[in-house]
Amino acid sequence: MNTASPSLESLSSFHRFQELAHAENVVFYYTGYFTQTMVTAMGEALRQRISYVDASNVTRRRLFSVFVELAQNVVHYSAEALSDVKMTDHEIRRGALWIGEKEGRFYVVCANPVLRESVERIRQKLEPLRVMSVDEIKNQYKEKLRTENEATSKGAGLGFLTVARDASAPIEFDFVDEFGSNNPTTLFYLKATI
Amino acid sequence: MNNLYIPATSATPEISFQFDTHQLSLRGESYPENATAFYGPVVDAVRTYLTGLNGATITLDVQLAYFNSSSTKILLELFDTFNQAAVAGNYVTLNWHHDPDDDTILEFGQEIADDCPSLTIQTLELA
Numbered sequence: 265m266n267t268a269s270p271s272l273e274s275l276s277s278f279h280r281f282q283e284l285a286h287a288e289n290v291v292f293y294y295t296g297y298f299t300q301t302m303v304t305a306m307g308e309a310l311r312q313r314i315s316y317v318d319a320s321n322v323t324r325r326r327l328f329s330v331f332v333e334l335a336q337n338v339v340h341y342s343a344e345a346l347s348d349v350k351m352t353d354h355e356i357r358r359g360a361l362w363i364g365e366k367e368g369r370f371y372v373v374c375a376n377p378v379l380r381e382s383v384e385r386i387r388q389k390l391e392p393l394r395v396m397s398v399d400e401i402k403n404q405y406k407e408k409l410r411t412e413n414e415a416t417s418k419g420a421g422l423g424f425l426t427v428a429r430d431a432s433a434p435i436e437f438d439f440v441d442e443f444g445s446n447n448p449t450t451l452f453y454l455k456a457t458i
Numbered sequence: 459m460n461n462l463y464i465p466a467t468s469a470t471p472e473i474s475f476q477f478d479t480h481q482l483s484l485r486g487e488s489y490p491e492n493a494t495a496f497y498g499p500v501v502d503a504v505r506t507y508l509t510g511l512n513g514a515t516i517t518l519d520v521q522l523a524y525f526n527s528s529s530t531k532i533l534l535e536l537f538d539t540f541n542q543a544a545v546a547g548n549y550v551t552l553n554w555h556h557d558p559d560d561d562t563i564l565e566f567g568q569e570i571a572d573d574c575p576s577l578t579i580q581t582l583e584l585a
Contacts, residue, residue: 303469303489304468304469307468308468320559321559328524329524329526329562332489333527339491353492355491402565409569422528426526426527429562430562
């Protein structure tokens with residue numbers, strides 16, 4: 265029998281997805297709309313999950329910190345919002361977040377649509393962080409802590425610096441078209457290894 | 459003025475500011491979606507409390523398990539408000555409680571010490 269019914273076919277694609285997640289050691293995956301309530305619930309689940317793994321408190325704290333910064337980045341800045349784009353509280357925006365483990369290290373990958381016109385600005389923020397030493401990152405963090413917020417920032421403008429500070433390797437990022445090159449948005453990926 | 463009490467949630471700390479006895483404490487997690495919306499009214503209440511206060515001995519206990527990036531600037535602003543009250547003739551002690559493993563929280567305590575030289579800051583390791 266190789267004429268699977270439509271429902272079994274859909275289960276088999278779910279199974280392939282599960283197998284891939286297992287092979288890649290995915291601890292946690294979420295895709296869809298992000299809200300603060302979701303971030304808090306995922307955060308609590310993540311804390312419980314990592315309380316069972318063999319990791320230092322420092323690693324656990326850094327993983328949690330990177331998770332919160334990236335998840336809240338989707339809530340605030342994803343280009344696809346269900347909430348009114350002018351809102352700064354109770355925002356609902358689309359993205360995906362993946363926490364995995366590779367060679368004994370955790371990593372967090374986050375994806376969300378961004379406007380094509382923002383790509384250059386994001387790139388200019390992230391490229392320098394990739395080549396900075398831990399001390400340089402900490403010094404820039406201290407400077408930024410005491411400067412006025414940028415117009416585009418809804419927080420302290422310290423999110424990417426915090427992620428870079430808590431990562432043990434240079435952060436990685438990419439922009440990949442989701443709906444073709446004529447669409448006003450493109451998908452922004454950011455990965456941090458703890 | 460009335461004391462300020464805000465119970466903790468998963469993402470926001472317990473705030474217990476007993477203005478009548480000058481015993482203030484802030485404990486828990488801090489990663490609200492919008493830190494300005496959460497801390498704005500707290501900073502306003504503290505400014506009202508400190509207005510005209512002179513020669514008071516104020517103790518502020520801070521025990522944060524975690525705070526996100528958007529909480530940092532507004533927390534620094536809150537502590538700066540207390541620093542100004544110390545400059546104006548009050549005695550403010552900040553007890554900064556931190557996990558011995560947590561260098562980030564300890565380093566933030568040092569940032570506060572740099573910015574707020576009139577506060578008496580005690581860093582206390584949690585058991």
